[in-house]
Amino acid sequence: MTEVLVLIEAPQGKVTKPSLELLTIARSIGEPSAVVFGEADASVLAEYGAEKIYTYDDAAYGDFLVAPKAEALAALVAEKSPAAVLAPASTEGKEISARVALKTDSGWIGDAVDVSVDGGTITTTQSVFAGNFTVQSQVSKGAPIITVKPNSVTPEAASGAGTVEAVSFDVPDSAKTVKIVSSEARQSTGRPELTEAAIVVSGGRGTGGDFSEVEAFADSLGAAVGASRAAVDSGWKPHTFQVGQTGKTVSPQLYVANGISGAIQHRAGMQTSKTIVAVNKDDEAPIFELVDFGVVGDLKTVLPQATEAITQRKG
Amino acid sequence: MTNIVVAVKYVPDATADRTFNSSDNTVDRENVDGLLSELDEYAVEQALQVVEAGEGEVTVVTVGPADAADAVRKALQMGADKGVHVEDDAIHGSDAFATSLVLAKAIEKLDYDLVFFGMASTDGGLGVVPTLVAERLGLPAVTFASEVSVDGDTVKIRRDGDAATQQIEATGKLVVSVTDQTGEARYPSFKGIMAAKKKPVEEWTLSDLGVDASDVGLDAAWTKVESFTERPPRTAGEIVTDEGDGGSKLVEFLASKKFV
Numbered sequence: 057m058t059e060v061l062v063l064i065e066a067p068q069g070k071v072t073k074p075s076l077e078l079l080t081i082a083r084s085i086g087e088p089s090a091v092v093f094g095e096a097d098a099s100v101l102a103e104y105g106a107e108k109i110y111t112y113d114d115a116a117y118g119d120f121l122v123a124p125k126a127e128a129l130a131a132l133v134a135e136k137s138p139a140a141v142l143a144p145a146s147t148e149g150k151e152i153s154a155r156v157a158l159k160t161d162s163g164w165i166g167d168a169v170d171v172s173v174d175g176g177t178i179t180t181t182q183s184v185f186a187g188n189f190t191v192q193s194q195v196s197k198g199a200p201i202i203t204v205k206p207n208s209v210t211p212e213a214a215s216g217a218g219t220v221e222a223v224s225f226d227v228p229d230s231a232k233t234v235k236i237v238s239s240e241a242r243q244s245t246g247r248p249e250l251t252e253a254a255i256v257v258s259g260g261r262g263t264g265g266d267f268s269e270v271e272a273f274a275d276s277l278g279a280a281v282g283a284s285r286a287a288v289d290s291g292w293k294p295h296t297f298q299v300g301q302t303g304k305t306v307s308p309q310l311y312v313a314n315g316i317s318g319a320i321q322h323r324a325g326m327q328t329s330k331t332i333v334a335v336n337k338d339d340e341a342p343i344f345e346l347v348d349f350g351v352v353g354d355l356k357t358v359l360p361q362a363t364e365a366i367t368q369r370k371g
Numbered sequence: 372m373t374n375i376v377v378a379v380k381y382v383p384d385a386t387a388d389r390t391f392n393s394s395d396n397t398v399d400r401e402n403v404d405g406l407l408s409e410l411d412e413y414a415v416e417q418a419l420q421v422v423e424a425g426e427g428e429v430t431v432v433t434v435g436p437a438d439a440a441d442a443v444r445k446a447l448q449m450g451a452d453k454g455v456h457v458e459d460d461a462i463h464g465s466d467a468f469a470t471s472l473v474l475a476k477a478i479e480k481l482d483y484d485l486v487f488f489g490m491a492s493t494d495g496g497l498g499v500v501p502t503l504v505a506e507r508l509g510l511p512a513v514t515f516a517s518e519v520s521v522d523g524d525t526v527k528i529r530r531d532g533d534a535a536t537q538q539i540e541a542t543g544k545l546v547v548s549v550t551d552q553t554g555e556a557r558y559p560s561f562k563g564i565m566a567a568k569k570k571p572v573e574e575w576t577l578s579d580l581g582v583d584a585s586d587v588g589l590d591a592a593w594t595k596v597e598s599f600t601e602r603p604p605r606t607a608g609e610i611v612t613d614e615g616d617g618g619s620k621l622v623e624f625l626a627s628k629k630f631v
Contacts, residue, residue, distance in 0.1 A: 067534050121539065123511055147515055147532065151502045157468075158506045163593035164468065166499055179597065189391065191599040196592065234511040234545070237538040249533070255630065277630065295517075295531060295552055302410065302490070302551040310630050331628055332608075333621065344610055349624040353613025361618025366631050369622070 058086040058139035061132065062106070063152060065144050066096035073252045076211035078142045078204055079104040081171050083214060085178065086139045091132065093117040093125050102218025104211060109220045116227040122148055123231035126155035131225060133160045138199055140178055142171075145203040146251075153201050163195025165202045169307070169328070178202075183328045206252045207307050242296065245281070250297065253280035255310045256329070258299055260284035260322075262315015262336060262355055265292045269359040270314050276366040282306065282326075284316045300325035314355040318343025335359065373427040373521050375418040376483040378474055378504070379411040379446055381439035395589055396596040397464045407442035410489035412556035415446045417549045418487045419557075421521050428452045430481055434462060434473050440572065447567035448559030454572040455481070461577055464589030471503035473587060476580040478508065485526065488548040490515055498548065505546035512546040513539050519547060 060082040064075045075090075079101070082088035089108040090101045094117060098109050110132060116124040125148075133141060133156060141156065143149040145167050157164035169190075170181035178200050180193050194200075250256065257274035259267050261284065274281045283293040285300050299306055301324040311329035316322060318334070318341055326332070327346065334343045339352040351358050383405050391397065418429045431446040432455040433439050443454035457477050465473070478486055486508075491498035498514070505512035518529035528539040528547065559567070577584055585591060611620050625631045 121511065121513060147498075150499055151512070151514060154499045154502045155506045157593075158503060164499075165594055166467075189599050189601055191391075191396075192597045193594050194597055195594045198593075230509075233543065234513055234539060234541040237540050239535045239537045241535045242533075251533070277625075295550075296533065310625070310628070331630075333624070335617070335621070339610070339612070344608075347608040347610070349608050349621070350610040351613055351617040351621050352610060353617040358613055358617040358621065361616075362621045363618075365619050365622040366625075369626070369631055 059089050059108075059136055060086040061129075061136065061138045061141045062088050062090050063129065063141070063143040063149060064090045064092045064096055064101065065146065065149065066092065066094070069095040069097060071096050071100045072144070072249075073211060074144045074146070074204070074206040076100070076104045077206065077209050078144065079106055080209050080212050080214075081204060082140075082142055085171070085173050088216065089136075089138070091129060093128070098218055098220055102216050103213050105214040105216040106218050107216045109218055110223050111220060112223055112225060114225070114227055116232055119236060120232050121234045121236065122151045122155065123234065124227040126152045126159070127228060127231050128223070128225045130156045130159035132223065133162070133199070140199055141201040143201070143203045145205045150203050153203050157198075157201045160198060160201075162198030162201050165193050165195065165200060168202050168204045169208045171202060171204065188327075205305075205307055207254070207309070247274065248278070248280045250280045250282055250299070250304050251306055253306070254308055255279035255312075256282050256299070256306050256308045256326070257312045257314065258282035258284065258316060258326075259287055259293075259314050259355075260316030261286040261290075263287065263292065265290060267292065269356055269363075273312070273314075273359045273363045276363045277310075279310075279312075280308075284322050313343050314359060316343055317341045318346060373421055373425055373484050374430070374482050375422060375427060375485045375487055376430045376432055376478050376481050377411070377414050377418045377446065377451065377487045378478070378500075379415065379431055379433050379442050379489070380408045381405045381433060381435045381442040382408045391596075391599050395464060396599055397589060405438055405441070407445040408489055410491060410551065411442070411446075412449070412489075413551050413553050414487040414489045414549050415449050415451060416556040417519050417553050418485075419450045420554075421485070421519065425521060427484070430455065430483070432474065432477050432481070433457070434470060434477070436463075443572055444567060445559070447570045447572070448563045449557055450563055451570075453570055455575060456572055457575045457577075457580065459577040459584070461584035461588050464592065465587045466592040466594055467500050467503060468593050469587040469591055471500050471507055473577070473580065473582055474500070475504050475507035476582050477575060478504065480580065484544060485521075486510075486544075486546045488546070490548050490550045501546055501548040508544075508546070510544050510546050511541060512548070513541065514548040516547050516549045517552040519549060519553065
């Protein structure tokens, strides 16, 4: 079996769900080797199928933007000649992997939603133009370096050896030019991460600035909370909540849009959601063209009733 | 003195019906109206603000077919000083990697301290070209900047990431991509529109850049689209009007799909 390198993200040592999804995909291609910069819970990586775990420990990986990690990963790719490299389709995952692709003369594919292997040839599927098209791609040069969107697969446990191998790599000074002077961690909302959540409940202009009904409904479903650009521009929610072209792209199992008209900018960020539900007072809102189920009504009365009904079902 | 090159893209209008050419699986850029990518306007705006706060020149560069000159013109109308339009038939079908090669070679020919990009294009939308251009120029990149300022030799940038807000400092040449959080882009004034007509726009081909035609275009792509499928239109969902039971009906639907 050939080795597949998987770039792991583990803020504060906790391995993210998209990283576990990558390990699951990697097992369909070959033997997953996790690549970890800093701390990560090795037992979780082994539990999800990592045969090897390459660890890198140098202050430079945390003090500077992506350059040191890209240098280190490129050197590892050159040494191991893996069948593929998988990285999360996060900002950092894309930047590291794209630089590695250029450094190693390898084709790069961004935002894959599926990866399949047939007779050693790896084909990826991506969703483009606000989800209106799917395209199948292959690389024509080197080992494919692929970033995969969250929620592309369900992580499956499969025990791997999880052999930890500490790699020593001298980070060149040329990679230490863009310094992170300070970093202020975002306060945890206690809800799932927007881009990783299985269910996302969003609010827009129709909330009038009061997200309490949207948040209560989200909590009854264990969902992440999102917002439209209109809600963010009005200062009702920070930009980190924004779903759409200039915010986050989400692809959950269920997306519930409340008081959101469904402009193309918003659609671009949520159109690949598996099931779409909307609540809007305006029966001509374009969001209703997308939905599997829609309620024409005021979210201020519909959502509390729905929250109540869910709470009752849970008993 | 801070000279800034802003790379901009002419994209198919997102409100039009965007599609692919069935002959070679490339994005159809001919039968769709295009415009300066909305997200690139923020980069032009930031560059103008940095230069206005100090000294320097803003040069706009684009790679694309003849119509792409419209994107350069719009940026000049906003206030950029000069433009470069790289046009060559061989570029058609180039992927992000080949595009980054052409852009990097063009930028190398210009006098610059900083290179600005929008956060992503509104068509491909992967946001990876800034990183690739930086890698080719041997420069660091700071992507998704929410705030940019130049203080002497130091560029200070705020980045609002998923997990944290970072303050970044860098000296020397740098590639920056900016988000829409940097501030509204200005509309061209009448004076700006008139002035833009006199501003120089250079037309470059691949040979001007010393780029071999075989290194760009569809055949040189490191990745290829093997096939594309238009998603069938979503079958119309069930729409109910709230008559006092909208919330209950919503939950019944969610239960039927096993979400509750």
